[in-house]
Amino acid sequence: MTRKLFIAGNWKMNLDLASATALAEGLKKAMQGIQDVDVAVCPPNVYLHAVATVLEGSNIAVGAQNAYFEKEGAFTGETGMRMLKDVGCRYVILGHSERRHILHESSELINLKVHAALEAGLIPILCVGELLAEREAGTTDLVNRRQFEGSLSGVSADEMKKIVIAYEPVWAIGTGKVATPEQAEEVHAALRALIAERYNAEVAETVRIQYGGSVKAENSRDILSKPNVDGALVGGASLKVDSFMGIINGR
Ligand code: 13P
DSSP, X not given: OOOOOXXXXXXXXXXXXXXXXXXXXXXXXXXXXXXXXXXXXXXXXXXXXXXXXXXXXXXXXXXXXXXXXXXXXXXXTOOBHHHHHHTTOSEEEESOHHHHHTSOOOHHHHHHXXXXXXXXXXXXXXXXOOOHHHHHTXXXXXXXXXXXXXXXXXXXXXXXXXXXXXXXXXGGTTSSOOOOHHHHHHHHHHHHHHHHHHSOHHHHHHOEEEEESSOOHHHHHHHHTSTTOOEEEESGGGXXXXXXHHHHHTO
């Protein structure tokens, strides 16, 4: 089975209203006529509505970078999944390493968010990835397995088919130190084997696994050509039309 490539831009805490909408306008124009790849952008929550309005009717979907698991109520500063859906989101990134390591989110919390996202009709992009010290200690597979199992506990096979996994080695994020295509492929294959083990071969063949960490037009083609790499989650290089389109057009 062939999985459709999925390239998403994680804008992180960057841009302002004018530059976010201008970037969306530029991408919308540049993406005209491109059908064989799924593309999404994930702006900061505060710009979601404006960006989704620009991208309405285009072939670019919108995702959020995080949200809370409770439906509504006294949770000052948080954003609910239904609110994301309401302003036009299709995806929500959950368990990004910056949330795991800077904001101290646990896999248990991320698991609650995954269930809340699915219930609201959003597609989670669930991130996993090891620290440099964990890779050097030979625990890469163990760490990814633990994050995967903790974050996806209680997820049914049908739900799992909708979920996107993003493998983002923490040592490669924002460092310019991209994983080699072989390193990415090795972990992606291990993650797919894990999905087959926990679910079945059909689910494993369906789930798309993106690679993230210093992806640029110059290195994306080799990584994306690997059989178990089904796309990319792009940080820095997603902030400009040319660099993001370079990845999309360079595949
Ligand atoms: P960079 O592409 O800037 O390394 O960021 C990767 C990332 O964290 C995407 O979610």
